[in-house]
Amino acid sequence: MHxxxxxxxxxxxxxxHHTIAQKEDSLVIRKIxxxxxxxxxxxxxxxxxxxxxxxxxxxxxxxxxxxxxSKTTLEAMGLDTVWLxxxxxxxxxxxxxxxxxxxxxxxxxxxLHACAIGGSIGTDKAGLKAKVVEVKDFDELKSIGRKNIExxxxxxxHPPDPAHYYTFDAYGELAQYRVYGVDYAASxxxxxxxxxxxxxxxxxxxxxGVIYYADTVQKIPAMAVSTKDAEKLTRLLKAKPGLEISMxxxxxxxxxxxxxxxxxxxxxxxxxxxxxxIGGHIDSWDIGQGAHDDGAGVIQSIEVLRIFSTLKIKPxxxxxxxxxxxxxxxxxxxKKYGEFAKEQEEVYKSSQAAGGSNVIAGKxxxxxxxxxxxxxxxxxxxxxxxxxxxxxxTDDEVRKIQGWRDLLLPYGxxxxxxxxxxxxxxxxxxxxxxxxxxxxDSQRYFDYHHSANDTFAKxxxxxxxxxxxxxxxxxxxxxxxxx
Amino acid sequence: MHxxxxxxxxxxxxxxHHTIAQKEDSLVIRKIxxxxxxxxxxxxxxxxxxxxxxxxxxxxxxxxxxxxxSKTTLEAMGLDTVWLxxxxxxxxxxxxxxxxxxxxxxxxxxxLHACAIGGSIGTDKAGLKAKVVEVKDFDELKSIGRKNIExxxxxxxHPPDPAHYYTFDAYGELAQYRVYGVDYAASxxxxxxxxxxxxxxxxxxxxxGVIYYADTVQKIPAMAVSTKDAEKLTRLLKAKPGLEISMxxxxxxxxxxxxxxxxxxxxxxxxxxxxxxIGGHIDSWDIGQGAHDDGAGVIQSIEVLRIFSTLKIKPxxxxxxxxxxxxxxxxxxxKKYGEFAKEQEEVYKSSQAAGGSNVIAGKxxxxxxxxxxxxxxxxxxxxxxxxxxxxxxTDDEVRKIQGWRDLLLPYGxxxxxxxxxxxxxxxxxxxxxxxxxxxxDSQRYFDYHHSANDTFAKxxxxxxxxxxxxxxxxxxxxxxxxx
Numbered sequence: 032m033h034x035x036x037x038x039x040x041x042x043x044x045x046x047x048h049h050t051i052a053q054k055e056d057s058l059v060i061r062k063i064x065x066x067x068x069x070x071x072x073x074x075x076x077x078x079x080x081x082x083x084x085x086x087x088x089x090x091x092x093x094x095x096x097x098x099x100x101s102k103t104t105l106e107a108m109g110l111d112t113v114w115l116x117x118x119x120x121x122x123x124x125x126x127x128x129x130x131x132x133x134x135x136x137x138x139x140x141x142x143l144h145a146c147a148i149g150g151s152i153g154t155d156k157a158g159l160k161a162k163v164v165e166v167k168d169f170d171e172l173k174s175i176g177r178k179n180i181e182x183x184x185x186x187x188x189h190p191p192d193p194a195h196y197y198t199f200d201a202y203g204e205l206a207q208y209r210v211y212g213v214d215y216a217a218s219x220x221x222x223x224x225x226x227x228x229x230x231x232x233x234x235x236x237x238x239x240g241v242i243y244y245a246d247t248v249q250k251i252p253a254m255a256v257s258t259k260d261a262e263k264l265t266r267l268l269k270a271k272p273g274l275e276i277s278m279x280x281x282x283x284x285x286x287x288x289x290x291x292x293x294x295x296x297x298x299x300x301x302x303x304x305x306x307x308x309i310g311g312h313i314d315s316w317d318i319g320q321g322a323h324d325d326g327a328g329v330i331q332s333i334e335v336l337r338i339f340s341t342l343k344i345k346p347x348x349x350x351x352x353x354x355x356x357x358x359x360x361x362x363x364x365x366k367k368y369g370e371f372a373k374e375q376e377e378v379y380k381s382s383q384a385a386g387g388s389n390v391i392a393g394k395x396x397x398x399x400x401x402x403x404x405x406x407x408x409x410x411x412x413x414x415x416x417x418x419x420x421x422x423x424x425t426d427d428e429v430r431k432i433q434g435w436r437d438l439l440l441p442y443g444x445x446x447x448x449x450x451x452x453x454x455x456x457x458x459x460x461x462x463x464x465x466x467x468x469x470x471x472d473s474q475r476y477f478d479y480h481h482s483a484n485d486t487f488a489k490x491x492x493x494x495x496x497x498x499x500x501x502x503x504x505x506x507x508x509x510x511x512x513x514x
Numbered sequence: 515m516h517x518x519x520x521x522x523x524x525x526x527x528x529x530x531h532h533t534i535a536q537k538e539d540s541l542v543i544r545k546i547x548x549x550x551x552x553x554x555x556x557x558x559x560x561x562x563x564x565x566x567x568x569x570x571x572x573x574x575x576x577x578x579x580x581x582x583x584s585k586t587t588l589e590a591m592g593l594d595t596v597w598l599x600x601x602x603x604x605x606x607x608x609x610x611x612x613x614x615x616x617x618x619x620x621x622x623x624x625x626l627h628a629c630a631i632g633g634s635i636g637t638d639k640a641g642l643k644a645k646v647v648e649v650k651d652f653d654e655l656k657s658i659g660r661k662n663i664e665x666x667x668x669x670x671x672h673p674p675d676p677a678h679y680y681t682f683d684a685y686g687e688l689a690q691y692r693v694y695g696v697d698y699a700a701s702x703x704x705x706x707x708x709x710x711x712x713x714x715x716x717x718x719x720x721x722x723g724v725i726y727y728a729d730t731v732q733k734i735p736a737m738a739v740s741t742k743d744a745e746k747l748t749r750l751l752k753a754k755p756g757l758e759i760s761m762x763x764x765x766x767x768x769x770x771x772x773x774x775x776x777x778x779x780x781x782x783x784x785x786x787x788x789x790x791x792i793g794g795h796i797d798s799w800d801i802g803q804g805a806h807d808d809g810a811g812v813i814q815s816i817e818v819l820r821i822f823s824t825l826k827i828k829p830x831x832x833x834x835x836x837x838x839x840x841x842x843x844x845x846x847x848x849k850k851y852g853e854f855a856k857e858q859e860e861v862y863k864s865s866q867a868a869g870g871s872n873v874i875a876g877k878x879x880x881x882x883x884x885x886x887x888x889x890x891x892x893x894x895x896x897x898x899x900x901x902x903x904x905x906x907x908t909d910d911e912v913r914k915i916q917g918w919r920d921l922l923l924p925y926g927x928x929x930x931x932x933x934x935x936x937x938x939x940x941x942x943x944x945x946x947x948x949x950x951x952x953x954x955d956s957q958r959y960f961d962y963h964h965s966a967n968d969t970f971a972k973x974x975x976x977x978x979x980x981x982x983x984x985x986x987x988x989x990x991x992x993x994x995x996x997x
Contacts, residue, residue: 064677064679065677068677069676069677193979194551196924196925196926196980416955418926441679442679443679443901445929446928474974474980475974475977478974491958491961493957493958494957496676
């Protein structure tokens with residue numbers, strides 16, 4: 032053979048190989064799509080989780096029911112192993128009394144649509160009554176000063192900026208007042224906080240979420256008010272700056288309790304010790320059904336395994352579903368899983384150094400071998416039409432994933448960009464694990480998020496299925512081509 | 515100057531110019547985005563159109579109210595001209611009686627969720643009663659043959675294929691039975707037709723739509739049944755193949771009436787005789803509110819002019835909103851506009867040949883000058899998060915539009931592909947006009963389309979605004995860079 036021909040032929044053969052692989056991938060991905068869109072098991076499971084179990088605040092009996100339900104559901108799928116990972120969680124309860132009332136004389140009291148912010152202390156039985164100081168942001172609070180704030184209720188009314196395409200950017204600007212408002216206000220002597228709900232919607236639904244109390248500041252109670260009533264309150268305050276508000280809350284923190292991450296695995300046929308972790312969180316706020324946040328993500332993760340199983344796709348690596356506990360309050364499940372992953376990585380390194388084996392005969396054996404994360408995907412941005420993935424990884428890894436774009440684009444997955452992932456998997460960051468977040472259409476998410484409006488009825492079958500497909504296709508590619 | 519430097523310098527200067535233009539475009543598009551997302555005029559207008567005027571079948575008093583409302587709304591915007599373009603339309607009415615009942619003996623009659631298909635003849639007062647032949651498609655009908663069909667009701671039960679990413683592809687497979695089923699069935703001697711609703715949803719809503727009767731075949735009545743009841747009917751037919759169905763319809767065709775396209779223009783500052791037409795259709799089916807189909811498209815088109823006006827963007831070409839009449843029944847408005855465009859193109863050519871002037875002193879003068887379409891955009895695929903545009907144009911024109919992708923991608927407009935446009939603007943195709951269709955997320959469209967479920971409540975403010983933005987940004991680029 033002519034010498035010059037050799038590299039040309041090699042190039043040609045490699046190109047052919049590449050094209051054949053692409054063709055095969057495209058066919059498998061098409062099958063995954065058809066299965067994801069044709070089966071409604073996940074949708075019916077989500078209905079059960081949302082309407083039969085309902086809101087699932089960590090520490091509640093409901094979330095424990097959901098843990099058991101998740102375990103049973105995974106077990107019924109005939110996986111290689113299903114187990115619970117214990118973690119301690121906070122136990123806060125809203126209680127029965129949540130009142131935010133504008134007093135304008137006894138006859139014309141106006142009750143606002145409001146709810147306790149998660150983790151808030153309660154008031155005493157009589158509640159508290161005080162004048163209101165409205166501020167737009169922390170700077171305005173500072174400029175008003177302690178003299179004018181002491182003994183009053185601070186009302187953070189920061190309206191959303193609609194000129195963000197991605198609504199999480201708008202939410203980020205709003206949520207800080209809910210999370211940190213109490214400490215700022217208390218440090219100026221305020222006795223309570225009202226926060227305009229962190230949403231772009233204009234309606235009567237208050238949106239809860241978590242609060243963080245610093246240890247150094249007096250704890251004061253905090254409530255979120257619906258956006259419509261926020262604007263009403265602002266109007267009334269303009270008309271009567273001295274008006275008084277009554278706040279009555281029976282929320283309370285109880286001793287910590289035991290709960291669990293739920294883990295289910297399909298062991299890898301070639302590298303059982305290498306893990307692709309996928310997951311969402313099972314806990315949710317109590318006032319809704321936790322449908323988009325994050326029943327959808329849990330269901331989609333479980334569905335990935337169902338699809339692999341139905342299509343008899345034998346992954347080379349272990350596919351591990353992690354149903355995280357306590358994303359909403361303190362991410363205790365995420366921390367627990369992060370510690371476990373770190374330990375397992377160390378065991379993996381030693382067993383690899385010692386010559387290693389990758390034969391898994393059971394869970395004990397598996398833990399002895401250790402495991403190494405190839406990648407992790409979190410689904411926690413709502414069950415809407417997916418656009419792609421946000422990738423927290425090295426530039427090389429991001430480019431590799433972007434190389435799969437042509438396979439994903441026919442299904443609307445156009446966006447494979449470097450960016451953040453999610454709070455449940457970011458604990459794996461120090462281990463150098465490539466982290467991905469499923470990115471769905473964000474336009475409607477904060478209309479429902481953390482409110483009584485986050486119900487099963489707001490989830491569309493096909494949108495949920497498309498998210499499942501996106502996860503399954505990405506897992507297929509990560510498994511086949513590694514990282 | 516060294517000779518070699520000249521082309522390099524030229525290239526450099528051109529690149530700079532290109533970069534500066536890109537930067538400027540990006541800033542203007544950002545302004546358009548902010549305005550589109552910050553103003554809810556269009557949303558409130560859509561609310562009025564849907565909830566105050568309601569369903570707007572051509573030939574109805576409601577659609578005439580909507581025409582007047584559109585005209586008044588455009589006039590209030592201080593445009594250069596607003597006018598009505600007369601066209602004749604069909605006038606069909608559903609009437610008060612729509613019954614589809616399974617007779618299983620008098621005590622257990624089951625009334626199905628069903629409605630007349632648009633344009634169907636009625637039955638006589640007593641209705642008709644007959645046995646049912648269920649078929650999946652036209653081939654099955656043929657194989658069953660006249661002997662087994664004569665005197666019976668044909669039931670087309672073609673389930674949707676969920677494995678299309680783009681739901682319009684699934685719809686296309688279903689709609690043929692609704693549109694042409696009557697003629698096929700009648701040609702085999704059937705006396706009535708039932709069609710499974712053309713939707714991917716599984717619920718109790720029947721979906722109407724248009725029917726076409728061929729002149730050569732006996733007209734028989736036709737009804738659409740909800741997908742849930744379609745499956746119920748199938749189950750019952752399996753159990754009792756001989757069961758009888760009663761169909762009673764009071765629908766009727768009345769003499770044709772006069773109606774109108776509504777046209778509003780912002781004249782071009784440089785080329786008033788060159789037109790970018792944008793539009794949607796004002797008529798809708800009677801059983802819903804015509805929110806996604808196509809109140810949204812009408813509102814988004816009007817909003818483009820409001821945004822240009824508010825931001826004081828002076829277009830070089832004339833921006834013409836065309837609010838089309840009668841898309842649902844016979845596209846009479848589209849045909850009328852097509853004829854007008856053709857005439858105006860001829861006048862334009864002669865006036866250009868005669869040295870031309872482009873000073874418009876009024877509508878008469880404008881018509882004397884003629885006009886030439888630079889491009890046309892139709893918005894008639896629902897008010898959902900937009901993904902881009904489908905472009906029916908030459909390859910060069912498509913490539914030119916694709917060259918603007920970087921400007922549109924930050925707003926999720928990733929898809930600028932060659933494809934079909936829409937039935938209201940396709941009449942411009944013979945004139946060689948580049949035609950564009952706004953392409954929104956299609957996942958939910960057919961859940962609502964042509965059903966009582968197509969209501970204002972199903973439209974999300976931000977999704978509607980994003981569609982408006984997409985249209986306005988595209989008009990800005992088409993106006994600036996021509997075609």
